[in-house]
Amino acid sequence: MNKNPFGDVTERLDKDRYETDIEESHIKVNQEAAAKSNAVDLLIRICPAHVYSKQPDGSINVMYAACLECGTCLAAAPVGVLSWQYPRSGMGIIFRES
Amino acid sequence: MENNVNNEVDFEVIIVGAGIAGCVAALKLADKGYSVLLAERGQSAGSKNLSGGVFYCRVMEDVIPDFVKKAPIERYITRNCISFLNESSFVNINYGDARLENSVTAVSVKRAKLDEWLAQQCEDAGVTFMPGIRVDELLMDGDKVVGIQAGDDKLYSHVVIAADGVNSMLCRNAGIRTRELLENLAVGIKSVIGLPKDTIEERFHLKENEGAAYAVVGDCTNGLNGGGFIYTNSDSISIGVVVKIDALAESSESASDLHDRFLSHPAIEPLLRGGELLEYGCHMVPEGGQAMLHDLTRAGLIVIGDAAGLALNTGSTVRGMDLAAGSGIAAAKVVDEVLSKKDFSQAAMDAYYTELNNIVVGKDMKTYAKMPVFLENPRMYKNYGPLLGDIMYNIYNLDTTPRQHMMSEGLKIIKKNQLSAFQLIKDMYTGVRAL
Ligand SMILES: Cc1cc2nc3c(=O)[nH]c(=O)nc-3n(C[C@H](O)[C@H](O)[C@H](O)COP(=O)(O)OP(=O)(O)OC[C@H]3O[C@@H](n4cnc5c(N)ncnc54)[C@H](O)[C@@H]3O)c2cc1C
Ligand code: SF4
Numbered sequence: 337m338n339k340n341p342f343g344d345v346t347e348r349l350d351k352d353r354y355e356t357d358i359e360e361s362h363i364k365v366n367q368e369a370a371a372k373s374n375a376v377d378l379l380i381r382i383c384p385a386h387v388y389s390k391q392p393d394g395s396i397n398v399m400y401a402a403c404l405e406c407g408t409c410l411a412a413a414p415v416g417v418l419s420w421q422y423p424r425s426g427m428g429i430i431f432r433e434s
Numbered sequence: 435m436e437n438n439v440n441n442e443v444d445f446e447v448i449i450v451g452a453g454i455a456g457c458v459a460a461l462k463l464a465d466k467g468y469s470v471l472l473a474e475r476g477q478s479a480g481s482k483n484l485s486g487g488v489f490y491c492r493v494m495e496d497v498i499p500d501f502v503k504k505a506p507i508e509r510y511i512t513r514n515c516i517s518f519l520n521e522s523s524f525v526n527i528n529y530g531d532a533r534l535e536n537s538v539t540a541v542s543v544k545r546a547k548l549d550e551w552l553a554q555q556c557e558d559a560g561v562t563f564m565p566g567i568r569v570d571e572l573l574m575d576g577d578k579v580v581g582i583q584a585g586d587d588k589l590y591s592h593v594v595i596a597a598d599g600v601n602s603m604l605c606r607n608a609g610i611r612t613r614e615l616l617e618n619l620a621v622g623i624k625s626v627i628g629l630p631k632d633t634i635e636e637r638f639h640l641k642e643n644e645g646a647a648y649a650v651v652g653d654c655t656n657g658l659n660g661g662g663f664i665y666t667n668s669d670s671i672s673i674g675v676v677v678k679i680d681a682l683a684e685s686s687e688s689a690s691d692l693h694d695r696f697l698s699h700p701a702i703e704p705l706l707r708g709g710e711l712l713e714y715g716c717h718m719v720p721e722g723g724q725a726m727l728h729d730l731t732r733a734g735l736i737v738i739g740d741a742a743g744l745a746l747n748t749g750s751t752v753r754g755m756d757l758a759a760g761s762g763i764a765a766a767k768v769v770d771e772v773l774s775k776k777d778f779s780q781a782a783m784d785a786y787y788t789e790l791n792n793i794v795v796g797k798d799m800k801t802y803a804k805m806p807v808f809l810e811n812p813r814m815y816k817n818y819g820p821l822l823g824d825i826m827y828n829i830y831n832l833d834t835t836p837r838q839h840m841m842s843e844g845l846k847i848i849k850k851n852q853l854s855a856f857q858l859i860k861d862m863y864t865g866v867r868a869l
Contacts, residue, residue: 340694341703342625348714355477382682384623384689384716405482406716407601408621411614412683422603425584426477426566432546433626433670433713434484 345386349402357427361400363387363409364419370396373414383409404429445471445562447769448582448591450569450604452479453545454755455739456597457552458497458762459769464559466770471589472553472561473582475568480549483599484624484717487542487665487672488647490756496763498555502538506547508667509645511540513638517701519652519662523823524701535644542645542665542672543755544626569598572608572735578778579734592778593769595736597762600718602741611729611737616680618722620660620747623693624674627709631669637705638666649751652819654696658685662696663752664705670712671705673697676719676752689716719754721747724803730790731783736765744795746802753798760795813853813861821851 342348370376376396379388385404389397405428410420422428447463449456452474460472476482488511494501502510512534518525534540557563573581573588581590596604600619605611631642638646645666654662660677675696682689696702719740720726726743730736738744738761745754768786772778791797824847848854 340697341706342627342697342709342711345690345714348625348711351711352713352715378683381686381688382621382679384621384693386690404714404716406621406718408619408679408689408716408718410601411619411718412616412679415613422475422568422601425475425568428482429715430477430481431484431713431715432481432544434487434545434624434672434715 345384349385352404353430353432354401355427355430356401357423360424361398362421362423362428363398363400363403365396365398366417366419367395369414369416373417375413375417379409379413382412443591444581444589445469445591446773447471447593447595448473448589449595449597450582451597451599451739451741452476452553452556452563452565453483453549453597453599453739453758454552455741455758455762456595457549457556458494458759459595459597459738459766460556460561461497461552461559462763462766463769464556464561466766468770468773470556470561471591472556472563473567473569473584474553474563474565477566478546478550479553479563479565480546483545483549484622484715485543485545485755486622486624486663486674486676486752487544487667488540488751489543489548490540490751490753492539493756493759493763497759502541505541506543506551508542508544509640509643510535510538511542511647511665512644513640513646515646515648517648517650518819518822519650519654519699519701520819520823521653522700523820523827525819525822525826540647542647542667544667569604570607572596572604572610574608577733577780579732592773592776593734593736595738595765595769596741597738597758598741600720600740600745602737605729605737605741610732610735611741614720614726614743615722616683617678618720618726618743619679620676620719620721621679621682621689621716622674622676622719622752623689623716624672625693625697625714626667626670626672626712627706628670628712629706629709633708634666634669634671640666647751650696650702653699654702655692656687656695657816658682658687658692660692661747662702664702671709673702673706676747678721679718719747719752720745724799727790727799731780731786733780733783734778736768736783736786738762738765744799746798748802757795757798760793761790764789764793764795813857817851817853818861821847821853824851
């Protein structure tokens with residue numbers, strides 16, 4: 337893979353500012369529907385922030401705190417797999433340079 | 435009825451979303467003397483927003499006279515470059531024009547700064563600005579939208595303007611605009627790279643305050659329907675890729691890899707060398723064109739900006755901020771009319787469609803109506819870059835073989851790139867018609 341001179345996704349997200357909602361995730365996965373539609377690989381590929389990963393048992397892990405709130409996963413996931421809302425008032429990503 | 439005695443309202447107009455669309459509508463309505471609430475889920479206006487960064491800002495003169503002198507802008511765009519990128523070559527069409535220096539039509543901006551400033555202009559004009567409020571729902575009375583709900587709080591108004599961006603959860607949750615077709619959406623993945631002012635001016639051949647905008651096609655998206663952009667800010671560079679989500683989903687590519695691949699391309703990397711990453715972000719673009727312009731009104735409701743699908747990918751420019759502003763102006767005009775007549779019916783709100791068509795927004799959407807289909811053509815991403823590269827190679831690779839006539843040489847190159855002259859002419863024709 338071409339190496340990005342500015343680091344991998346995790347290193348890049350370290351430069352971003354967040355107000356993390358420690359009480360509530362704004363993304364919820366219906367694991368059963370996800371398994372049926374084999375959504376995990378799609379979600380891993382299309383999320384630019386690498387929020388989704390696969391657990392050893394095949395289920396989906398959601399690192400919602402890294403979410404950049406673009407909505408791509410919601411747009412592309414099969415119906416019923418995700419329940420996605422914006423983070424609660426004032427929470428989530430805080431862009432300063434974009 | 436949603437418990438709202440005697441049709442008392444808290445504000446005459448409630449606007450959800452303090453992006454460019456929402457702020458422009460709020461300013462226009464406050465100027466007319468209406469009581470306006472502008473609610474924004476971010477802690478400050480702009481903190482959730484991301485664009486490529488080139489604002490075709492002429493439209494703002496109608497909202498804030500002398501906009502370019504007053505607003506926090508980065509650079510005046512005087513140099514435009516279309517770049518065809520191949521794996522190991524690139525061809526640039528670099529356009530500079532003294533006329534662009536004299537008449538500023540495009541500026542580079544950072545949304546965190548611009549939107550915050552716009553929201554401040556709104557407050558100064560008398561708008562009640564409430565940041566840090568995520569609006570959860572529209573309140574309905576039968577078919578009429580009568581207000582908003584955020585947490586346990588309900589607020590009532592005669593008209594609600596949904597300016598809540600491409601995902602428009604408000605319209606989606608209310609079933610007004612349903613799940614968008616994937617083919618109408620793209621995702622942009624962007625990095626902002628900090629570099630000293632002088633370095634940027636040297637690398638992009640710019641005078642002070644002048645800026646460059648690069649539109650890149652070809653290898654940046656590894657053949658997928660999409661493109662790359664490079665825009666200069668004052669002391670940073672906005673760079674990224676925009677790719678259609680249907681193409682991405684069907685491929686085996688990863689979104690972040692496409693972005694990384696672009697930034698490390700041998701033709702691109704030298705422009706960024708020595709820089710420091712300031713921010714990494716992503717955001718969707720509504721790219722369906724006219725196909726998305728539906729269900730923009732209900733009794734008591736108007737939808738504007740990205741929430742209404744009002745963005746345009748013309749192949750060489752991504753435009754959305756100017757259309758957001760234009761639709762904000764159009765909506766404010768209609769809301770002024772319906773408020774003065776006290777008629778908030780569906781029919782009255784529908785004047786918005788006419789208004790959209792009368793101003794540049796609707797006209798440009800029509801002009802570029804064929805663009806999304808033209809851009810679907812895979813030859814745009816896979817073949818034409820290498821074709822141009824080969825033609826240039828042939829011109830400049832002055833080995834000792836005698837030069838062939840351009841025409842016969844051209845046809846050979848076209849064949850080699852698995853294109854027929856007929857296809858080429860057909861694509862050029864569709865392309866020109868779409869422009
Ligand atoms: C990668 C990329 C490159 C682009 N490049 C360009 C370019 O170079 N030039 C150009 O003109 N356009 C460009 N665009 C398009 C442009 O960014 C958008 O068209 C423009 O930002 C739309 O403005 P808006 O006000 O309609 O929406 P937004 O800017 O998205 O604003 C919506 C606002 O609503 C708020 N909001 C959302 N939901 C709620 C809620 N429930 N409650 C309260 N607040 C809410 C959000 O926080 C946000 O502030 C680009 C887009 C992308 C993604
Ligand atoms: S909204 Fe965007 S950043 Fe957040 S999880 Fe979905 S794809 Fe990833």
